[in-house]
Amino acid sequence: MQSYSFMSLVRHALRGNTGWRPAWRDPQLKPSYDVVILGGGGHGLATAYYLAKNHGITNVAVLEKGWIGGGNSGRNTTVVRSDYMFSESAAMYDLALRLYEGAARDLNFNIMLSQRGYMTLIHSQHMLEAAQHKVNWLACNGIDSEIISRERVQRMVPLLNMSRNPVLGAFLQRRGGTIRHDAVVWGFARGASARGVDIVQNCEVLGFEKSGNRIAAIETSRGRVACGTVGMAVAGHSSVLADMAGFRLPVTSHCLQAMVSEPIRPVLDHMVMSPGTGVYINQTQKGELVMGSVLDLYHSYAQRGTFLTIEKTITSVVEMFPVFAQTRLMRHWSGIVDVVPDSSPILGPTPIDNLYINCGWGTGGFKAIPAGGTLLAHSLATGRPHPLAQRFGLDRFRSNRLVDEGAASGIAH
Amino acid sequence: MIVIRCPYCHELRTEEELTYGGEAEIARPPPEQASDEQWTDYLFMRSNPKGPHREQWCCASGCGQWFKVARHTVTHEVTEVLRCDEPFT
Numbered sequence: 209m210q211s212y213s214f215m216s217l218v219r220h221a222l223r224g225n226t227g228w229r230p231a232w233r234d235p236q237l238k239p240s241y242d243v244v245i246l247g248g249g250g251h252g253l254a255t256a257y258y259l260a261k262n263h264g265i266t267n268v269a270v271l272e273k274g275w276i277g278g279g280n281s282g283r284n285t286t287v288v289r290s291d292y293m294f295s296e297s298a299a300m301y302d303l304a305l306r307l308y309e310g311a312a313r314d315l316n317f318n319i320m321l322s323q324r325g326y327m328t329l330i331h332s333q334h335m336l337e338a339a340q341h342k343v344n345w346l347a348c349n350g351i352d353s354e355i356i357s358r359e360r361v362q363r364m365v366p367l368l369n370m371s372r373n374p375v376l377g378a379f380l381q382r383r384g385g386t387i388r389h390d391a392v393v394w395g396f397a398r399g400a401s402a403r404g405v406d407i408v409q410n411c412e413v414l415g416f417e418k419s420g421n422r423i424a425a426i427e428t429s430r431g432r433v434a435c436g437t438v439g440m441a442v443a444g445h446s447s448v449l450a451d452m453a454g455f456r457l458p459v460t461s462h463c464l465q466a467m468v469s470e471p472i473r474p475v476l477d478h479m480v481m482s483p484g485t486g487v488y489i490n491q492t493q494k495g496e497l498v499m500g501s502v503l504d505l506y507h508s509y510a511q512r513g514t515f516l517t518i519e520k521t522i523t524s525v526v527e528m529f530p531v532f533a534q535t536r537l538m539r540h541w542s543g544i545v546d547v548v549p550d551s552s553p554i555l556g557p558t559p560i561d562n563l564y565i566n567c568g569w570g571t572g573g574f575k576a577i578p579a580g581g582t583l584l585a586h587s588l589a590t591g592r593p594h595p596l597a598q599r600f601g602l603d604r605f606r607s608n609r610l611v612d613e614g615a616a617s618g619i620a621h
Numbered sequence: 622m623i624v625i626r627c628p629y630c631h632e633l634r635t636e637e638e639l640t641y642g643g644e645a646e647i648a649r650p651p652p653e654q655a656s657d658e659q660w661t662d663y664l665f666m667r668s669n670p671k672g673p674h675r676e677q678w679c680c681a682s683g684c685g686q687w688f689k690v691a692r693h694t695v696t697h698e699v700t701e702v703l704r705c706d707e708p709f710t
Contacts, residue, residue: 447669458665460643461694506623506641509671509695516622516637549665605665606657 209402212316231394232401237408240434241269243588244426246413246449248272250281250389250574251441251566253396254581255588256405257315262582263589266404271428273412277393280443283511283543284574285466285488285500287479289326289384290351293342296599297552297613298349300579303596305383307578317395319387320493324478326384329361330376331484339379346381353381364478367529373484384479386490392577416453422562423453437562439588441580444509444544446567455559457567458605459546463508464500464571465517467540469532471495476529485524497532499525503545503571513540545570551614555583555600556593564588565602623697628704630684638682644668645677645689646709671695675709 210216210229220227243259245252248270259265270276288308290301312319330336339355346353361378362370397407408430417425417432425434442449444461476491487501501521504514518540526533548554548568553576558565566584569576579596586594593601599611623636644667650659668674674694679687691701691709701709 445671447667448671451668451670456662456666457669458667460667460669461671506636507643507669507674507676507694508697510697514622606661 209316209398212318231398232407235406235408237269237271237411237428237430237433238406239432241406242267242436243439244268244433244435244437245270245439245441245588246426247279247440247442248276248397248407248409249279249441249443250277250392250396250577251443251569251580251584252439253393253400253407254577255439255441255566255584256400256407256581257396257403258581258585259588260400260403260405262585265589268400268404269406269408269433270400271411271413271426271433272407272409275409276397276407277390280543280545280573281389281393281577283466283541284389285490285498286386286389286492286574287326287384287488287490288321288387288575289381290575291326291342291346291353291379291381291384292613293345293349294611294613295349296596296611298346298351300583300596300600301576302349302351303582304576304579307582308387309383311392311395311578315395315399317391317398319391319395321385321387322493323383323385324490325364326381326479327356327361327364327481328379329373329480329482329484330355330378331373331482332376335483336376339377342379351381352383353379356380365476365480367475367531368480369528369530372527373482386479386492389574392574396577396581413449413452418454418560421560423560435562437564437588439564439566439584440558441566441584443567443569443573444546446546446565450558450565453558453560453563457554457602458548459554459568460507461509461544462506462547463504463510463512463514463542464545465504465513465521465540465542466498466500467513467518467521468492468499468538469497469535470538472497472535475531480528482524482528485527487521487524487528489525489528496538497525497535503547509544511542511544513542545573547571549605549614550610550612552611553580553600554602555580555597556587556602558602623692623699625678625690625699625702627680627683627686628688628702629686630680632680632683634680634683638680640679640681642677642679642687645675673700
């Protein structure tokens with residue numbers, strides 16, 4: 209693998225930048241692998257990377273139906289944070305954030321992490337009390353966060369209209385931030401590929417060849433591949449593959465949209481979320497305003513936006529930042545997210561003996577990529593759930609021990 | 622935009638005026654006889670197809686009735702709209 213550094217930039221520049229090689233290989237699918245990972249998004253590629261790095265397992269293929277990072281990894285709002293209330297969720301999401309904090313060095317790839325602070329506005333006395341409760345709860349989990357005053361909010365976000373939706377203050381996690389989402393995908397792909405993992409794109413899973421209660425081989429659009437164990441990280445399409453494998457999931461797939469404006473000068477330094485309007489917004493390094501809001505509440509596999517949601521989002525943004533009204537919308541997109549009744553992920557074993565799953569992140573998968581990869585890699589390598597994943601098994605629905613972050617963290621969906 | 626004609630009040634409703642109610646025809650097993658697996662399946666497991674889906678909607682801003690719909694989850698094409706007592710074809 210070519211190492212990226214200031215010196216390598218200089219060296220290549222002196223040679224006219226003709227010596228750069230592709231960051232990852234484009235291999236043919238081999239007839240068999242020890243581990244086959246379905247889904248070449250952030251979670252699948254991180255799983256492959258940590259399988260190689262943490263467990264030394266490198267006879268691995270990642271199968272991707274389209275192109276890597278073309279699903280939800282390329283369709284989110286790039287926000288990372290770890291303000292989850294239950295200790296088991298906090299441990300997992302904070303592991304993800306800590307791994308992200310070290311990822312640029314670990315992967316030798318600049319993921320452009322910008323920890324500019326994640327702010328949730330407080331609009332009422334009741335929300336203020338809930339936020340204080342949350343800050344205390346997070347402190348017990350070892351995650352620092354704070355409540356800032358109305359005046360601080362006004363200083364940090366001077367363009368925010370604080371009168372129409374009254375703002376009493378805000379909840380702030382300073383370590384929250386944004387990342388260049390494609391860089392996460394490319395960084396993990398490059399790291400995994402360099403360690404021997406085959407990343408096979410345009411390779412759709414068509415069916416499973418079962419032997420007893422195991423998956424012996426996978427039929428794909430690029431041929432048959434035999435496998436030792438199988439990991440699945442396909443987010444919104446989890447039910448489709450589970451159906452092929454012969455079991456059911458407590459997952460419903462929904463369309464989640466986001467959009468960006470044309471680039472403008474830097475005017476918004478932090479990520480701002482308003483539970484009052486249901487909108488979150490931040491400005492990219494390039495200057496675009498990234499905006500998102502609610503899920504489309506019906507089942508959908510349509511990876512496209514709907515005008516109703518665009519209108520709702522934009523009107524809310526303009527309500528919060530009247531000055532943005534003249535900014536033009538440049539792009540909008542949608543990803544298919546896997547929503548679970550308790551808004552917590554599903555990690556670990558499935559009813560099929562050699563199939564392990566990573567799904568159910570719903571609207572929050574991007575921020576969890578390094579943790580999802582670490583935990584699925586652990587299951588694939590050892591056959592047992594990682595200690596941090598123990599509460600997140602598919603069996604929790606049978607034992608009725610849900611981890612209801614939907615209620616605890618006040619996630620709207 | 623999903624637009625459905627309510628089979629009760631016969632008005633054309635947009636998705637803004639409707640409430641989605643998830644999968645249709647989920648039968649509650651008798652609690653005393655159902656195994657834990659059956660009960661888990663009833664409570665949590667859902668068919669979540671990429672393609673035709675049988676679901677229920679409520680004419681929330683209109684007559685308030687729940688009804689059944691067959692809809693494609695990629696194209697959103699509605700192929701059947703039924704009263705609750707009518708069977709899917």
